Structures are given as structure tokens and as C-alpha cells.
Amino acid sequence: MQIYAELLTIGDELLYGQTLDTNTHWMSGQLDQLGIKVIRKTTVGDVREEMLQAFKEAEERAHITLITGGLGPTNDDLTKPLLAEFFDSEMAMHPEAQEEVSRYFKSRGREVTGLNLLQAELPIKCTKISNHNGTAPGMWFERNGRVFVSMPGVPHEMRLMMQETVLPKLQQKFALPVIVHRMIKTAGIGESFLAEIIKTWEDQLPAHIKLAYLPSPAQVKLRLTATGEDKTLLTTAIDAEVEKLLPLAHPYVFGFDEDTLESIIGKLLMEKDLTLATAESCTGGNIAHLITSVPGASAYYQGSIVAYQNEVKVRMLNVNQATLDAHGAVSEQTIIEMAEGVRKTLNTDIGIATSGIAGPSGGTEEKPVGTVWIALSDGEQTITKKYLMGKNRDWNIKLSSFSALNLLQRYLNGTWK
Amino acid sequence: MQIYAELLTIGDELLYGQTLDTNTHWMSGQLDQLGIKVIRKTTVGDVREEMLQAFKEAEERAHITLITGGLGPTNDDLTKPLLAEFFDSEMAMHPEAQEEVSRYFKSRGREVTGLNLLQAELPIKCTKISNHNGTAPGMWFERNGRVFVSMPGVPHEMRLMMQETVLPKLQQKFALPVIVHRMIKTAGIGESFLAEIIKTWEDQLPAHIKLAYLPSPAQVKLRLTATGEDKTLLTTAIDAEVEKLLPLAHPYVFGFDEDTLESIIGKLLMEKDLTLATAESCTGGNIAHLITSVPGASAYYQGSIVAYQNEVKVRMLNVNQATLDAHGAVSEQTIIEMAEGVRKTLNTDIGIATSGIAGPSGGTEEKPVGTVWIALSDGEQTITKKYLMGKNRDWNIKLSSFSALNLLQRYLNGTWK
Numbered sequence: 001m002q003i004y005a006e007l008l009t010i011g012d013e014l015l016y017g018q019t020l021d022t023n024t025h026w027m028s029g030q031l032d033q034l035g036i037k038v039i040r041k042t043t044v045g046d047v048r049e050e051m052l053q054a055f056k057e058a059e060e061r062a063h064i065t066l067i068t069g070g071l072g073p074t075n076d077d078l079t080k081p082l083l084a085e086f087f088d089s090e091m092a093m094h095p096e097a098q099e100e101v102s103r104y105f106k107s108r109g110r111e112v113t114g115l116n117l118l119q120a121e122l123p124i125k126c127t128k129i130s131n132h133n134g135t136a137p138g139m140w141f142e143r144n145g146r147v148f149v150s151m152p153g154v155p156h157e158m159r160l161m162m163q164e165t166v167l168p169k170l171q172q173k174f175a176l177p178v179i180v181h182r183m184i185k186t187a188g189i190g191e192s193f194l195a196e197i198i199k200t201w202e203d204q205l206p207a208h209i210k211l212a213y214l215p216s217p218a219q220v221k222l223r224l225t226a227t228g229e230d231k232t233l234l235t236t237a238i239d240a241e242v243e244k245l246l247p248l249a250h251p252y253v254f255g256f257d258e259d260t261l262e263s264i265i266g267k268l269l270m271e272k273d274l275t276l277a278t279a280e281s282c283t284g285g286n287i288a289h290l291i292t293s294v295p296g297a298s299a300y301y302q303g304s305i306v307a308y309q310n311e312v313k314v315r316m317l318n319v320n321q322a323t324l325d326a327h328g329a330v331s332e333q334t335i336i337e338m339a340e341g342v343r344k345t346l347n348t349d350i351g352i353a354t355s356g357i358a359g360p361s362g363g364t365e366e367k368p369v370g371t372v373w374i375a376l377s378d379g380e381q382t383i384t385k386k387y388l389m390g391k392n393r394d395w396n397i398k399l400s401s402f403s404a405l406n407l408l409q410r411y412l413n414g415t416w417k
Numbered sequence: 418m419q420i421y422a423e424l425l426t427i428g429d430e431l432l433y434g435q436t437l438d439t440n441t442h443w444m445s446g447q448l449d450q451l452g453i454k455v456i457r458k459t460t461v462g463d464v465r466e467e468m469l470q471a472f473k474e475a476e477e478r479a480h481i482t483l484i485t486g487g488l489g490p491t492n493d494d495l496t497k498p499l500l501a502e503f504f505d506s507e508m509a510m511h512p513e514a515q516e517e518v519s520r521y522f523k524s525r526g527r528e529v530t531g532l533n534l535l536q537a538e539l540p541i542k543c544t545k546i547s548n549h550n551g552t553a554p555g556m557w558f559e560r561n562g563r564v565f566v567s568m569p570g571v572p573h574e575m576r577l578m579m580q581e582t583v584l585p586k587l588q589q590k591f592a593l594p595v596i597v598h599r600m601i602k603t604a605g606i607g608e609s610f611l612a613e614i615i616k617t618w619e620d621q622l623p624a625h626i627k628l629a630y631l632p633s634p635a636q637v638k639l640r641l642t643a644t645g646e647d648k649t650l651l652t653t654a655i656d657a658e659v660e661k662l663l664p665l666a667h668p669y670v671f672g673f674d675e676d677t678l679e680s681i682i683g684k685l686l687m688e689k690d691l692t693l694a695t696a697e698s699c700t701g702g703n704i705a706h707l708i709t710s711v712p713g714a715s716a717y718y719q720g721s722i723v724a725y726q727n728e729v730k731v732r733m734l735n736v737n738q739a740t741l742d743a744h745g746a747v748s749e750q751t752i753i754e755m756a757e758g759v760r761k762t763l764n765t766d767i768g769i770a771t772s773g774i775a776g777p778s779g780g781t782e783e784k785p786v787g788t789v790w791i792a793l794s795d796g797e798q799t800i801t802k803k804y805l806m807g808k809n810r811d812w813n814i815k816l817s818s819f820s821a822l823n824l825l826q827r828y829l830n831g832t833w834k
Contacts, residue, residue: 015455017446029434038432041460284709288702306705306721
């Protein structure tokens with residue numbers, strides 16, 4: 001039987017755009033790995049009627065309701081009294097919780113105040129969940145086989161409670177299915193074009209394997225989800241589908257699961273024992289930033305010359321002034337000299353370069369905003385690509401960076417065309 | 418009358434923990450600024466019954482329902498057909514939307530496919546909302562004075578639609594209270610310390626002006642919100658409070674409203690007719706990326722040498738090999754030579770440099786992970802600062818970048834100490 005969960009988040013600050021909720025994202029991933037299906041997430045403010053209504057709806061729909069927030073010691077925090085009301089339960093001081101709150105304060109060299117001791121008062125119908133990263137205990141309620149859990153909204157308090165107590169208890173209580181996920185990561189092709197070239201494969205997927213398209217800037221992720229009872233069988237089935245997919249989606253697939261373009265490039269450069277340098281104009285250092293966001297990038301990355309002026313291109317990258325005069329900075333001739341120049345100057349195997357008009361101004365009829373040249377030089381050849389992107393500066397910078405990384409990835413994988 | 422809104426997010430990927438929803442956070446903030454109160458956020462999967470149920474509940478509770486997601490061209494995207502069903506509307510090809518989809522593809526030099534043209538088919542009862550950053554049009558429905566809006570889940574598509582069309586239309590349709598916001602941006606001080614030094618001012622704020630602390634990485638924003646009926650009176654009142662605040666919060670205040678550290682730096686460099694170059698080690702190009710994210714940065718920014726290896730520091734920045742041998746790359750001596758070196762090499766008035774151990778590896782007992790040196794050289798003096806940050810690589814890169822930009826901002830404003 002499929003077990004359903006709902007996530008309920010309490011707090012005005014989440015409705016007014018002041019706090020970004022990252023809790024439910026993490027909780028979803030944890031529940032998903034246990035085979036528990038999250039069917040709804042709801043956020044309501046610190047308002048009595050809204051909260052009681054949300055409790056009621058969640059209990060009707062889901063086997064498991066996980067609540068975060070509204071557990072602080074101040075008056076505007078309503079979760080505990082309203083859960084007591086919802087489960088028709090008296091409140092009482094919980095001696096073990098009281099001991100834990102006192103210990104928490106002592107361990108930090110502080111005296112516990114009356115307001116904080118009140119946090120140890122709990123509805124008598126709940127089972128206390130210890131909070132080893134803070135003072136507000138969690139609460140576990142059961143009624144008619146359904147589970148309600150209340151946890152603090154502070155991320156590291158909630159996470160530890162989930163890991164120590166809530167997830168293990170859920171696994172004990174419910175007979176959970178087995179779920180296997182596989183993420184296939186593609187770049188350089190839009191969602192609809194990808195859907196067309198893999199349509200025959202998608203149509204033949206067995207009923208217990210579902211496909212989802214997850215588009216993000218310049219990438220489309222394909223997520224396969226297999227549900228059943230036997231992990232080995234599911235893994236075999238999903239592997240077989242990936243094997244069938246690859247010939248169709250090749251050369252757009254660059255990795256799986258946690259891979260990113262920059263992590264894959266790092267792996268390939270290390271495997272092939274190659275070094276890299278970049279020369280950036282329109283991307284303004286963003287490619288360097290992406291490459292160096294990977295731990296250990298210093299093993300293959302020398303650095304970047306961010307040449308935001310023509311004189312820097314001439315002096316640091318040895319671009320010919322004559323080339324700039326004749327063709328301009330945003331041209332195939334210049335981008336070739338930039339890629340070769342940085343490779344030689346920083347003494348690496350591969351040089352990557354970008355030059356373009358990110359906008360919003362600087363465009364001409366011949367070279368409108370969004371015109372971007374990218375090049376890769378390895379000393380034997382220089383590959384160049386021209387793009388016409390949009391009018392949005394941030395987007396052009398991001399897309400140019402991804403395109404350059406993807407060219408490098410395909411060059412290293414031998415799949416560029 | 419208080420106008421209520423609900424935000425409805427559609428997508429399995431949000432329930433399974435694969436995509437972090439940042440859309441509703443941004444939308445909440447925008448609605449809040451118009452005086453529209455968000456009372457609930459709901460996320461459901463790409464499931465017919467769940468979606469229809471969520472539509473129904475939202476329509477009962479709120480004047481305005483804003484929906485994101487589920488508008489892609491593929492089969493798992495259900496928002497459009499279900500909205501047509503919910504509003505009992507036929508579908509028809511929308512000629513203007515068809516024209517826009519075709520134009521979008523043409524502007525990118527690509528042919529439009531049948532699957533994409535289908536995106537121009539819309540319920541006849543809706544008003545089309547143009548999507549200038551993508552292909553799926555938005556939809557605006559009205560029934561019994563209530564508004565339903567459907568937008569794509571891709572953040573930059575949704576944001577442009579909101580700014581261009583949805584927010585102005587909501588202001589026209591509903592009688593909203595007059596709200597005046599002022600954001601005061603601070604850097605270099607934590608939330609609780611800031612709260613202490615401005616406590617007397619906060620305590621005397623009039624009842625119709627509310628203060629919120631909005632902490633973000635390395636910055637705290639103070640948001641003042643005045644609610645009433647007369648915009649001029651509210652603006653005068655809020656200006657008077659800002660005037661009282663500034664002497665207390667100086668020198669931590671660097672700007673207002675849409676200002677960012679990098680935009681303020683750009684403005685100051687232009688005013689003072691100064692040029693800038695950067696030399697980055699641990700920040701790996703992120704400072705260059707931030708500076709060049711400002712349109713028109715080429716007026717004052719020469720570029721960056723991202724020196725990820727010692728030999729690049731020696732060759733491109735003229736750091737002495739003897740300095741590196743004696744003190745290491747992460748040292749005051751090296752950072753001084755980097756800042757002076759890049760200023761001379763790229764021929765600018767000011768040079769900024771960073772060198773540190775971003776982690777997760779590379780730390781020693783003497784120089785643990787998180788040790789970061791920052792320097793600013795103007796040819797007459799070099800200011801240096803040492804930080805001990807945390808263990809998280811991404812966080813260290815971000816914090817180092819902000820700290821370097823803040824040092825530059827305070828140098829230019831004459832408020833560094």
C-alpha cells in the first residue's frame with residue numbers, strides 16, 4: 001500500500017516573503033528515499049483557524065503529517081496549544097523534557113528561564129521527541145493509524161530530530177514500498193526537442209517506471225522512478241531503460257544523479273591528466289567561479305584572465321590589436337586568439353574563451369545584444385561556436401557560461417559536433 | 418478591505434525533494450509590497466484530482482490565486498487542460514500566442530515544432546499573458562470577482578510576467594491600501610548586534626510604521642513598511658525615520674532599496690572616476706562575476722586575474738617567489754603583493770585581492786579551512802584584513818567575495834576603519 005504524507009509549515013514570515021523555506025525540500029527528499037509519497041505541502045500563518053483547518057485537511061488526506069514551526073516560547077507560537085486542542089488532550093509538565101531543557105541551557109552556561117521551562121509542558125496524548133540541537137521538544141501523535149509529528153522550524157533542530165527519531169519510527173510503523181530513482185542529466189537541448197527524440201522510448205516504458213522532465217537553466221534533467229517491492233529487480237529494470245535511452249539522447253547526456261557540468265569536467269580532466277585555463281569577457285569570471293566551486297579544482301585548473309577591456313585582451317592574452325581593429329572583440333577571429341592566448345599564457349593543455357554582448361546596451365544591428373562567441377583551443381585545433389541568446393544580461397551570462405562548459409564537456413567526452 | 422492571495426505550486430519534482438521552490442518566496446515579497454496578504458501556499462503534484470481539489474479550495478478562500486508550474490509542452494503537464502475544465506472552457510488556438518511562440522523560436526534561429534505550437538492553444542475564457550522569456554503563455558481567469566493566474570514555473574519567465582502584467586493588473590483590479598516600503602541595506606554587522614545599536618530608534622517607531630529584519634548572507638536588510646491612505650504623508654514619515662536611523666547604524670549602511678554592494682561600488686567608482694582590477698585566488702572569479710553582473714561595468718572595471726596556482730600569481734601578478742616560499746599563498750605578505758600586482762599589471766587606480774583556504778581540504782593547524790586574507794591597494798597604501806570563516810566551501814567563497822566588496826565600498830565611502 002502506498003503511504004502518503006503531507007508537510008505543513010507554520011509561520012507568517014514564510015507567507016510574507018521574509019524567510020525562504022528550505023525545510024520541506026529536505027524533508028521531501030528524505031521521505032522519498034523511504035518510499036513515502038509526499039502528496040501536498042501547505043504553508044499557513046500563525047492563525048488559529050487556518051492552522052486547525054490545515055490539521056483537519058491533512059489528517060483526512062494523508063497517513064503522515066509532518067509539521068514544522070510555531071513551537072517557540074512566545075505568544076505568537078500556536079502549534080502546541082492547537083495540537084492539544086485538535087487531539088483533545090490535557091497539557092502537563094513532562095519531567096524528561098524538563099530535564100532536557102535544563103540540561104541544554106546548562107551545557108551552554110546559561111540559566112533556564114520560566115518561559116523556556118514552559119517548553120517542557122506537552123499534551124499528555126503525545127510522545128515526546130527529544131531535541132538535541134535546541135529547547136523545543138518535538139511531538140508524535142497517533143489517531144486511527146495516522147501519524148502527526150510536530151517539529152521546530154529551525155533547520156538543524158528539525159533535521160536531527162528527523163534523522164534520530166522520526167524517520168526510524170515511520171519505517172517501523174508503516175510497511176513501505178521500495179523506490180529507485182535515476183536522474184539523467186542533459187545539456188544543449190530544449191525540453192520539447194528532447195521529448196521528440198526520445199518519444200519512442202518514453203512510450204514503451206513499463207507501468208512501474210515513471211518519467212519526469214525537470215528543466216533548469218540550459219539543462220533538462222530526466223528523472224526515472226521505479227516503484228515495487230524488490231530493490232534489485234527495480235535497479236535492474238531502471239538500468240535497462242537507461243541503456244535503451246542513451247543511444248537516443250546521446251550526445252546530450254552528460255551525467256547522472258548528483259553530477260554537474262563542472263564536476264563532470266573536473267572528473268574528465270583528472271582522468272585524462274589535462275589542465276585548463278579560461279579567458280572570459282562577457283561571462284566576466286562566472287566560468288571560473290563555476291569551475292572553482294568544485295572541491296579540488298586546483299588539481300587541473302590554472303586560472304582565468306577576465307579581460308573586460310580590449311587592452312587587457314592585447315596585453316594579457318596576446319590578442320593582436322589588428323584583429324580587434326578589423327573584426328571587433330565579439331568575433332570569431334578574436335575569440336580564437338583569446339582561447340589560444342590564454343592556453344599559452346597560463347601554460348595549459350586546454351584554453352576556453354568567451355566574448356559577447358551581454359547587454360542591456362552595447363548591441364549593434366550586425367551584432368545585437370545576446371551575440372556570444374565561445375572557443376576551445378587545445379593547441380592543435382580551435383573549436384568555435386556562435387550563439388544568439390536573449391536580451392537579459394543575467395541570463396546571457398549564465399547561458400554563455402553553461403554553453404562554454406558544455407562545449408568543454410563534449411570535447412572531453414568526444415561527443416562535440 | 419484586506420485582499421487575500423493563495424500561491425499554488427504544481428509539480429511532482431517539488432514534492433519529491435528534487436527542486437527547491439524559490440518562486441513563492443519571491444512572489445510573496447512582491448504581493449506583500451502591494452498590500453496583498455498571502456494566507457496560504459500549497460504545493461501539489463501533477464495529479465488531476467489533487468490539482469482540481471486545490472483549485473477549488475483556493476477559489477473559496479482567496480481573492481487571488483497565483484499558480485506556477487505544469488505548463489510545459491509534455492504530457493505530464495496538466496495545468497492548462499485542468500484550468501480549462503475548472504473554468505468550463507473550450508480550448509482554441511490563440512493567434513497572437515501562436516505568433517509569439519513562433520517569434521520566440523525565430524529570434525533564436527530555430528524552427529518551431531508542433532509540440533511547441535500547441536503551447537499557443539489556450540482556454541477561450543482566459544486572457545493570454547505574454548511570456549517574453551519563454552514559450553508557454555500565462556493565463557488570467559476571472560470568476561465572481563476572483564482572479565486565477567497561471568504562470569510557468571521557470572523563475573525568470575514567471576518573474577517577468579509578474580512584473581510586466583500580473584502585478585499591474587492586480588493593482589488595477591483591486592482597491593489596495595497605500596503601502597510605502599523603504600529598505601535600508603547594511604553589511605558587516607550581525608542581526609543581533611544591529612538590533613542592539615538601533616534599539617532606542619526601533620522602540621520609538623510610530624504604530625503605522627513596521628520594521629522587519631531580513632538577514633541574508635553577510636548582509637542584514639532593514640525593511641520599513643508604512644501603511645495608510647496618503648502616499649505623500651507616508652513617504653515623509655518614513656524618510657524622517659530613516660534620517661533618525663542613519664547616525665545610529667552608520668557605518669554599516671551601504672545603500673537603499675535595489676542597491677547591491679556591486680551596484681553601489683559601480684556608482685562610486687564612476688563618480689570618483691576611478692578604475693578597478695581584481696586578483697582572485699580563493700574566490701575563484703566570483704568577485705569578477707559580481708562586479709560584471711552590473712550593466713555598464715566596463716566603464717570602470719578592467720578585469721581579473723584568477724590565480725588558482727602559485728605560478729600564475731608569480732607570472733601574471735608579479736608576486737615574488739621568495740614571498741610565497743617564506744609565507745605561503747595565504748598570508749598578509751602575499752595578499753599585499755597580489756593587490757599591488759594586479760593594480761600595476763592591469764593599470765588601474767585600485768586593486769583588490771583575495772587568498773584563502775575555501776575547503777573542504779587544504780587546511781593546516783596554523784591556517785585552518787576558512788582562513789581568508791583580503792587586500793585593497795590604491796598605490797599609496799594597502800589595506801589588509803584577515804578573516805576566519807567556516808568549513809563550508811560555498812559559504813566561504815560567498816562570504817569572502819562579499820567581504821572584499823564591502824571593504825571596497827567602505828574605502829570608497831571613507832567609512833572603513
